[in-house]
Amino acid sequence: MSLINLTSITKHYEMGSQVVKALDGIDITVNKNDYLAFIGSSGSGKSTMLNILGCLDKPTSGQYHLNGKNVEILDQNELSEIRNLEIGFIFQSFNLLPRANALNNVMQPLIYRSIGFRQRKEMAMDALSRVGLGDRVDHLPNQLSGGQRQRVAIARALVTHPSILLADEPTGNLDSKTTVEIMQLFDELHKEGHTLIVVTHENEIAQHCHRIVEMKDGRIFNDGATEKASLGVAV
Amino acid sequence: MFFAFLESSRSALAAIFANRLRSFLTTLGIIIGVASVIAVVSVTGGMSAFIGDSFASLGANSLTIQSYTPFEDLMKGIRSRLTPADLELIEKRGEGIASITPILAANRSSQIKYGSQTAYSEIMGTTYTYQDVSQTYTEVGRFLAQSDNQTRRRIAVIGEDVKENLNLPENPINEYVEFSGEWFKIVGLLEPMGDIMGQSRDNLVLVPYATMVSILGNQAQTDIGIQLSLTPTAEPDVVISQLTTLLRNAHDLSSNEDDDFRIQTAEQLMEQFDQILGTLTMVIGGIVSISLLVGGIGIMNIMLVSVTERTREIGICKAIGAKSHHILMQFLIEALLLSLLGGLVGLATGYGLGMLIANNIPDFPSAIVPLWAAALALGFSAFVGVLFGILPAAKAANLDPIDALRYE
Numbered sequence: 001m002s003l004i005n006l007t008s009i010t011k012h013y014e015m016g017s018q019v020v021k022a023l024d025g026i027d028i029t030v031n032k033n034d035y036l037a038f039i040g041s042s043g044s045g046k047s048t049m050l051n052i053l054g055c056l057d058k059p060t061s062g063q064y065h066l067n068g069k070n071v072e073i074l075d076q077n078e079l080s081e082i083r084n085l086e087i088g089f090i091f092q093s094f095n096l097l098p099r100a101n102a103l104n105n106v107m108q109p110l111i112y113r114s115i116g117f118r119q120r121k122e123m124a125m126d127a128l129s130r131v132g133l134g135d136r137v138d139h140l141p142n143q144l145s146g147g148q149r150q151r152v153a154i155a156r157a158l159v160t161h162p163s164i165l166l167a168d169e170p171t172g173n174l175d176s177k178t179t180v181e182i183m184q185l186f187d188e189l190h191k192e193g194h195t196l197i198v199v200t201h202e203n204e205i206a207q208h209c210h211r212i213v214e215m216k217d218g219r220i221f222n223d224g225a226t227e228k229a230s231l232g233v234a235v
Numbered sequence: 236m237f238f239a240f241l242e243s244s245r246s247a248l249a250a251i252f253a254n255r256l257r258s259f260l261t262t263l264g265i266i267i268g269v270a271s272v273i274a275v276v277s278v279t280g281g282m283s284a285f286i287g288d289s290f291a292s293l294g295a296n297s298l299t300i301q302s303y304t305p306f307e308d309l310m311k312g313i314r315s316r317l318t319p320a321d322l323e324l325i326e327k328r329g330e331g332i333a334s335i336t337p338i339l340a341a342n343r344s345s346q347i348k349y350g351s352q353t354a355y356s357e358i359m360g361t362t363y364t365y366q367d368v369s370q371t372y373t374e375v376g377r378f379l380a381q382s383d384n385q386t387r388r389r390i391a392v393i394g395e396d397v398k399e400n401l402n403l404p405e406n407p408i409n410e411y412v413e414f415s416g417e418w419f420k421i422v423g424l425l426e427p428m429g430d431i432m433g434q435s436r437d438n439l440v441l442v443p444y445a446t447m448v449s450i451l452g453n454q455a456q457t458d459i460g461i462q463l464s465l466t467p468t469a470e471p472d473v474v475i476s477q478l479t480t481l482l483r484n485a486h487d488l489s490s491n492e493d494d495d496f497r498i499q500t501a502e503q504l505m506e507q508f509d510q511i512l513g514t515l516t517m518v519i520g521g522i523v524s525i526s527l528l529v530g531g532i533g534i535m536n537i538m539l540v541s542v543t544e545r546t547r548e549i550g551i552c553k554a555i556g557a558k559s560h561h562i563l564m565q566f567l568i569e570a571l572l573l574s575l576l577g578g579l580v581g582l583a584t585g586y587g588l589g590m591l592i593a594n595n596i597p598d599f600p601s602a603i604v605p606l607w608a609a610a611l612a613l614g615f616s617a618f619v620g621v622l623f624g625i626l627p628a629a630k631a632a633n634l635d636p637i638d639a640l641r642y643e
Contacts, residue, residue, distance in 0.1 A: 051637055054554070056554060056636050056637050056640075057637055076558075076559065077558040077559055077560075080553060080556050080557060080558040080559075081556065081558065083553075083554060083555065083556050084555065084556020085556075089554050089555065091640075095547070095550075095551045095554070095640065096551075097548055097551060097552075098548070099249060099250070099253050100249075108552065108555060109555040109556050111242045111561075112555070112556040112557050112558065112561060113556070114238050114239070116238075156555065160555075160556075
């Protein structure tokens with residue numbers, strides 16, 4: 001069964017008297033363990049796509065099934081719960097809580113699941129070790145490098161064992177060396193069985209993925225497998 | 236629920252201590268408000284407890300009878316009085332009375348002399364039972380005895396201040412003092428009792444009641460006070476109504492005339508004082524609550540700023556799964572803790588201030604913070620925190636996650 005199923009999704013914004021069609025009839029299916037990139041120039045609707053997929057925003061019309069649940073009919077609090085259970089966000093600007101150290105940042109989503117401190121810490125430590133930051137758990141975000149911050153953010157996304165990892169320009173604020181490291185981490189996570197969706201405008205990044213969805217003017221322009229996909233299958 | 240409360244408190248405390256100076260300045264309104272309330276209450280509380288002790292020494296089971304002249308009559312030159320005849324009447328016919336103590340104050344000259352020294356003092360005629368009713372004991376010598384009254388002896392028991400004012404020797408027993416043209420032998424010196432609200436209680440001379448009556452002469456002019464202590468089984472209300480009937484008959488009052496005397500229990504006297512203090516406390520408390528209101532507005536203001544500052548954080552939390560009530564709770568608890576901490580600091584400051592005031596005024600009773608005042612101050616701070624925290628917290632909780640995430 002498909003993990004994500006979008007049917008005729010539209011998202012319209014009213015800008016004064018004008019209606020902007022950010023998404024204009026999207027149909028797409030994402031399967032478990034997909035490694036998918038949304039690519040497109042700014043204004044193509046990929047950010048809106050990310051908001052809809054991430055349950056941060058509700059579509060104007062259409063249907064969104066996530067892991068068998070109808071998401072478009074849920075209210076804000078129910079969406080919060082879905083985000084907590086199903087989605088791990090990785091943002092361009094990391095979006096860590098500035099006053100919380102790495103460990104607390106990673107533990108934060110577990111608070112909303114009412115998990116006790118001890119278990120929370122254990123899970124967070126596991127996630128931080130997974131991204132190679134087991135020795136930096138006491139550091140505040142501003143004491144970490146960009147790459148390390150993004151690793152903390154990835155750990156925070158992983159700690160809840162979500163159905164999808166949703167990355168929005170994950171390397172946009174990183175230098176090329178760190179970019180490679182982060183993308184390698186993504187490749188590994190994919191191999192471990194995670195479902196990854198990356199939104200980016202950089203072709204290089206997209207080429208790491210196994211499937212690229214090109215967007216333009218709120219529609220899907222092209223949807224196809226990359227060379228990596230065949231390689232992946234071969235391996 | 237408790238879990239969420241605990242987690243919210245944890246992060247709220249972190250937020251408060253992350254901006255220590257700002258948190259302090261924010262709560263300053265609450266601190267000042269609570270501190271002034273507590274300072275006032277602790278000083279009056281100390282006073283009230285002190286007065287309470289003084290009245291307790293009268294004994295719960297005692298009554299005071301005094302003449303009472305309505306203001307209208309006073310203007311006409313009419314004065315009600317209690318006479319020695321009333322005293323005799325109560326002695327003979329009163330029921331449920333264990334002891335009866337007349338107090339007759341000299342209403343003419345209270346000038347008292349020893350050798351060439353002259354001083355002014357309160358001179359009262361009373362009996363040996365005064366000692367029990369007012370808990371006054373002698374330091375040196377003896378108190379008035381029953382036989383002194385019967386034989387109208389010219390003796391006196393004096394207070395510490397009288398001894399000093401008249402330059403009496405350290406042991407004044409057997410010295411003679413003069414007042415109203417009569418010589419009195421000093422038989423006792425009272426233990427110092429200190430001041431009550433700046434008024435010395437040691438500047439007094441006690442002489443036997445009968446002696447005082449004979450010195451004052453014209454009995455029609457005398458107005459005495461009577462203190463009664465009741466037998467353990469007597470009901471104060473029953474005794475009061477019986478005495479009222481007795482005195483009304485004796486004073487020939489018709490049924491449409493008011494009593495020309497007042498019978499009060501020690502409790503009633505204490506209640507009067509408490510009422511005065513209570514009113515004072517209320518008035519000051521009212522004024523001070525305005526400062527708490529201002530403090531609350533200060534908290535609301537800073538909380539609103541804080542919500543704006545942390546918009547992005549709120550967005551992050553919502554993105555990773557915080558529901559509205561998580562955010563609401565966090566900010567509400569932050570406001571609550573902020574004002575509660577302010578309340579605590581204010582409580583400590585106020586108590587310190589109260590002690591400082593009490594200690595710097597000589598003979599002022601020491602400051603006491605009643606538990607209700609502390610609870611009320613903290614409760615009120617908490618209330619202010621929640622009240623003024625609701626608006627910012629609701630604002631934070633209702634933020635749209637996308638807008639909040641994009642906020643720069």
